[in-house]
Amino acid sequence: MTVPGQDQAVAPPAEGRRGTAATRSRGRISVAGVLGELLITAGVFVLLFLGWQQWLNDIIVGTQLHNHSVQQSQTWNKAAVGPTKAPQPDAPPVITATIANAQKFALLIVPRFGADYYRPIAQGTGVRDVLNKGELGHYPTTQMPGALGNFAIASHRKAYGGNLEHINELHVGDHIFVETQDGWYQYEFRNLQYVNPTGVGVIDPVPEQAGLQPTDRMITLTSCNPFFSTAERIIAYGSFDTFTPRADGPPAEIAATVTGKS
Amino acid sequence: MYAALWRVLPGAWWVRVLILVVALAAVLSALEFWVFPWVDQIVAPQDVTVSQ
Numbered sequence: 001m002t003v004p005g006q007d008q009a010v011a012p013p014a015e016g017r018r019g020t021a022a023t024r025s026r027g028r029i030s031v032a033g034v035l036g037e038l039l040i041t042a043g044v045f046v047l048l049f050l051g052w053q054q055w056l057n058d059i060i061v062g063t064q065l066h067n068h069s070v071q072q073s074q075t076w077n078k079a080a081v082g083p084t085k086a087p088q089p090d091a092p093p094v095i096t097a098t099i100a101n102a103q104k105f106a107l108l109i110v111p112r113f114g115a116d117y118y119r120p121i122a123q124g125t126g127v128r129d130v131l132n133k134g135e136l137g138h139y140p141t142t143q144m145p146g147a148l149g150n151f152a153i154a155s156h157r158k159a160y161g162g163n164l165e166h167i168n169e170l171h172v173g174d175h176i177f178v179e180t181q182d183g184w185y186q187y188e189f190r191n192l193q194y195v196n197p198t199g200v201g202v203i204d205p206v207p208e209q210a211g212l213q214p215t216d217r218m219i220t221l222t223s224c225n226p227f228f229s230t231a232e233r234i235i236a237y238g239s240f241d242t243f244t245p246r247a248d249g250p251p252a253e254i255a256a257t258v259t260g261k262s
Numbered sequence: 263m264y265a266a267l268w269r270v271l272p273g274a275w276w277v278r279v280l281i282l283v284v285a286l287a288a289v290l291s292a293l294e295f296w297v298f299p300w301v302d303q304i305v306a307p308q309d310v311t312v313s314q
Contacts, residue, residue: 037264038263048290048293049298052294052298057298125310154310155310197312197313198314200312222310223310230310
C-alpha cells in the first residue's frame with residue numbers, strides 16, 4: 001500500500017530514463033534474484049535438517065527414551081511381588097513368554113555411554129516400527145537375556161536417538177546392563193568386530209560358530225560402520241557376568257541411572 | 263524476494279525486525295516438529311542389522 005507512494009517519492013518520473021530504470025530495478029523482482037534466494041533458502045533448509053537429524057533430535061529422542069526407561073523400571077518395581085529367590089549367578093531367570101513384534105520388554109544401560117544412558121529394547125529389528133523410534137531391536141531368532149546363547153540387539157549409530165554412537169569407545173571389561181522385569185543382567189564387554197552387512201554369523205548362539213551348542217551367555221550389539229554409511233557393521237560382544245534380582249535393587253554402578261537421578 | 267518482504271512489512275525498522283524474528287521462530291519450530299520428521303521418513307533409512 002505504501003510501496004508505490006514511497007517509490008514515487010524516491011524517484012519521481014520527472015527524473016527521466018535513468019531514474020525510471022533505477023526505480024524498476026529496485027522495485028521489481030527479477031527471476032534470477034528470486035531463484036538465487038530460493039537456492040540459498042534450500043541450502044539453509046538442508047543444513048538445518050542435518051543439524052536436526054544428527055544432533056538436535058538425538059538429544060530430544062534420547063531424553064524421551066531415558067524418561068520412558070525410568071518410568072518402565074518403576075512400573076516393574078511396583079509389579080514385583082514379594083522377595084525373589086536368592087540370586088543364582090549360574091542360572092539367571094530367562095523370559096519364556098512370547099513377546100510380540102515391536103513390544104518393548106527390556107532396557108539397556110551402558111555406563112560408558114553416559115550416566116543418563118537408559119534405552120528401551122523392543123522385539124524385532126523393523127526399521128520403522130522399532131529402530132527409527134530410537135529403540136534397540138532384538139533379533140527375534142536370537143536368545144533372551146541370561147539364556148545360554150546370544151542376546152543380539154541392533155540399533156542406529158547416529159540419528160534416531162544415536163543409541164550406539166559411542167560403541168567403538170567401549171573398553172574391555174566395561175559393564176553392559178540389560179534390565180528386565182526380573183532384574184539386572186550384567187555383561188562384560190569383550191571385543192569389537194567389523195563385518196560385512198551379510199555377516200549373520202555374529203548373531204549365532206556361539207558367534208561365528210554356526211551349529212555349535214552354546215555354553216556361554218553372550219550379548220551382541222550390532223550397528224552400522226563407519227558413521228553415515230552402511231558399508232560395514234560394527235559388532236560389540238559381551239559375556240554374562242552376574243544377575244541382580246529386582247528385589248535386591250539395582251547394582252550400585254547404575255543406581256543413579258535407574259532411579260533417574262543421574 | 264526477501265527485499266520485497268522487508269518492504270511490504272509495516273512499521274518502523276525494529277517492528278519489522280520483531281515481526282521477522284517471530285516469523286522465523288514459527289518457521290523453525292514447524293520445521294523441527296513436523297517437516298523434518300516427515301522428510302526423515304522419506305530419505306533412505308540407514309540399515310544397522312546383519313542379514314543375508
